[in-house]
Structure formats: structure tokens, C-alpha cells
Amino acid sequence: MKNVLLTVAFCLVLLFCAFVKKGEVRRFELSGYAQGTTYNIVYYAADSLVTQGQTDSLLQNFDRSVSLYQPNSLISRFNRSEKGVEVDGIFKTLVIHVRQINRATAGLVDPTVKPLVDAWGFGVKKPDHEPGKEEIKNILRYVGLDKISLKGNFLSKRNLHIQLDLNGIAQGYSVDLLADLLERHHINSYLIELGGELRIKGQKPGNEPFKVGIEGITGDDLDPAPMRKVIEPGDGAITTSGNYRKHHEAGGKQISHLMDPLTGYPVQNEMISITVYAKNAITADGYDNGFMAMGLKRTMAFLSKHKEMGAYIVYRKPNGVVTDTVSTYFKGHPKLN
Incomplete structure (x- = not known):
């Protein structure tokens, strides 16, 4: 009798596994408040494998650290x-x-x-x-x-x-930890956004890629424009740094929140914003402020030697005209329009 029960139980497990395997993939969303901003997670799975309680707990633990x-x-x-x-x-x-x-x-x-x-x-x-x-x-x-x-x-x-x-790198790492949480639950199609920092993996049902809009600016670098570019970055992370949001005025000029640790003064150069792609968000977030401080020429030279990373840069020409450029990665890999 015991063997019969074990056989029945085993068959039920197989049927359940087959059902899950063939189960319809659905879209799940999680959102909340963390690090003085909001976060949003979209993932595709057969069931709601990760809850908001789990993500909130992870982010609260992160805040207790840094x-x-x-x-x-x-x-x-x-x-x-x-x-x-x-x-x-x-x-x-x-x-x-x-x-x-x-x-x-x-x-x-x-x-x-x-x-x-x-x-x-x-x-x-x-x-x-x-x-x-x-x-x-x-x-x-x-x-x-x-x-x-x-x-x-x-x-x-x-x-x-x-x-x-550690604010210049911490938010990116928290996004990576959220990605790790999803992947521990075997979720392999997701988009995570926290304070504008993104981590992406997989595709939507029907092999539709995740698309990301990059905010541009008009002639006034303090006036963000509608999405300037739309990219399909594939698996990886996207973070942005800019001097047009966090700033204040002093002595009749705009003072950036980005500091040059070598001079002690706020960064002042042609850079307006940079959107960085890397395999993980701790890397993208860790470099984006550094690229802002490095300026256009040094950043492009750096990225020419690190083709696993990419950047979309908005900058001001010497004549005051605002324009943009991309590194090799964005030219050759993801869709950019």
C-alpha cells in the first residue's frame, strides 16, 4: 500500500511539474518606495514567485547598511x-x-x-x-x-x-541585488528600475525585446525634453548621470552636484548627461559620474578600450549648441533610434 501511495504521489508531482512547465507566462509588477525615490519591477513567469514584501525587505536592509x-x-x-x-x-x-x-x-x-x-x-x-x-x-x-x-x-x-x-554607486548595486533575488527564483525575463537605474534580462512573451527611453534635453540643459532616444540594450544595466537635475545657483552660475575630488570644486565641462550600459548596474552606476568628470574626449578614449561598456552622451559644443554622440557599443549592438 505504501508503494502504491508513493507511486501515486510521484505521478502527481510529475503532472504538477508538467503543468508548471506548460503554464502560461504572465506579467507581474511590483512597485514601492526606497532610497528617497520609487522602484518598479516587471517580470514574466508562470506564477508570482517574488513578492513586494521580499523586495521591500531587501531594500530596507540595504538602507541599514549605506x-x-x-x-x-x-x-x-x-x-x-x-x-x-x-x-x-x-x-x-x-x-x-x-x-x-x-x-x-x-x-x-x-x-x-x-x-x-x-x-x-x-x-x-x-x-x-x-x-x-x-x-x-x-x-x-x-x-x-x-x-x-x-x-x-x-x-x-x-x-x-x-x-x-557611496551614493554614486550604491543605487546601482541595489538594483543588482534585486536582479539576484529574481534569478534565485528562476525568473529570467525582467526589467528593474530604481530611481532611473535599470537592469534588464530576457524578453517579453513573443520574443519582444525590452525597450528603454533615454531622456534628452532641449537647448537649455535645465529643461529635460521627451525621450531623446529609444534603445534595445539586451541583457545588462543602464544608468544615467547628469548635471541638469541636481544643481543650484551660486555667483550667477549653476553649480553641479558632481564633485571633482582632485580639485575640490564641482565638475564644470561640456558634459550635460551620460547614459551608461554595462553588464551590471554596480559597474554602470559606478562609472557614470566618473565619465561626467572625465569629459567627452577622455570618456570616449576610455570606452574605445572597454568595448563591453557603452555610453550615450549629451554635451554642449564650444559654440553653445547641444548635441549628442554614442560610443562603439551603442553604434554596433543595440537598436538606437
Whole structure:
């Protein structure tokens, strides 16, 4: 009797598996609020394998690690500490990746710029004045990745004044973690968007590719225009950095939120925005601000040697005319129209 029951149970399992295999793929959506912005996930599967509770929990855990807006997060505790703190896997991964990108961009991507970000009015607390030359010179004494050290899980710093801001790479990594969550549940067709950062895999039913619109600008770089380009990037990540959204005016000119860690001043060059493609979002997000600081010529030279990455760039010519260009990847791989 026991063998008969086992045989029946086994047959039922096979029937269930066959049903799931042949089950109709449906569209599922998740959306919520995280990191001071919104997130949206679309995935295709036979069942709702991932819930909003799971995604919210993941993002809340992420904020407990590296959110500057949470006073008890690990990064806030590090910034208040005199010598450093024990970090978790999220924090450690971000530090390791940002070190690599720092070297690749000759120091233009540097998370120790937080004192500069604060001084120029883009931090949590707003100063009552614009920093002068002496103040910037003093702040630069505490900027540089040589002033922090990661040994095991302990991230140390040389003194109290050294502070980190991982916002230039953290959001991209959180998108990657959401992608990992979906893939652990064997979901292989999805589009994840968090604060404009994207991660894409697979296709919609009917082999229809996911399409992404890239925001352009009109003649005034503070006036975003409707979608300037539509791309079909395939599997990978898309992130964007620009100086036309986060800025303020000082001395009769627009001050960008992007800091040059080598000079101590906001980035000022011909770049208006850059949309970066890479295999994962931690890479795309980690490089986009660096490319903004590098400028057009250096960025295009860099991408000519790193063809696994791509960029769509909006910039201003010397005569003031706004135009755009793309790197080799966008010319040869995805659809761009």
C-alpha cells in the first residue's frame, strides 16, 4: 500500500511539474518606495514567485547598511567614528568596487568626497555659505581613498574628519541585488528600475525585446525634453548621470552636484548627461559620474578600450549648441533610434 501511495504521489508531482512547465507566462509588477525615490519591477513567469514584501525587505536592509539618511546605518556610524567600523557584505562589496573604479578613472570616482558634497550644499545639512579656497584646501586633506583601509570586515580611517558618500554607486548595486533575488527564483525575463537605474534580462512573451527611453534635453540643459532616444540594450544595466537635475545657483552660475575630488570644486565641462550600459548596474552606476568628470574626449578614449561598456552622451559644443554622440557599443549592438 505504501508503494502504491508513493507511486501515486510521484505521478502527481510529475503532472504538477508538467503543468508548471506548460503554464502560461504572465506579467507581474511590483512597485514601492526606497532610497528617497520609487522602484518598479516587471517580470514574466508562470506564477508570482517574488513578492513586494521580499523586495521591500531587501531594500530596507540595504538602507541599514549605506543610507546617509539613516542615522544608525553602518555608513552613518562610520562617518561619526574616529577609527572605523565593522562593515557588512553590502558595504564591503561597494568599497571593493569603488576602489577598482577609482583606479580606472585616475581618482575621479572617490567616495571620500562627502565633506566636499556637504560644503557645496548637496548633503543632508545645508551650509549658509559657499566654501572659499582655504576651506576647500583644508577639506581636501581628508579626501582620498588612501585615507581608508579595508582589512577583513573592518573599514578603518585615519581620523574623524574622513567621511564616505557611496551614493554614486550604491543605487546601482541595489538594483543588482534585486536582479539576484529574481534569478534565485528562476525568473529570467525582467526589467528593474530604481530611481532611473535599470537592469534588464530576457524578453517579453513573443520574443519582444525590452525597450528603454533615454531622456534628452532641449537647448537649455535645465529643461529635460521627451525621450531623446529609444534603445534595445539586451541583457545588462543602464544608468544615467547628469548635471541638469541636481544643481543650484551660486555667483550667477549653476553649480553641479558632481564633485571633482582632485580639485575640490564641482565638475564644470561640456558634459550635460551620460547614459551608461554595462553588464551590471554596480559597474554602470559606478562609472557614470566618473565619465561626467572625465569629459567627452577622455570618456570616449576610455570606452574605445572597454568595448563591453557603452555610453550615450549629451554635451554642449564650444559654440553653445547641444548635441549628442554614442560610443562603439551603442553604434554596433543595440537598436538606437
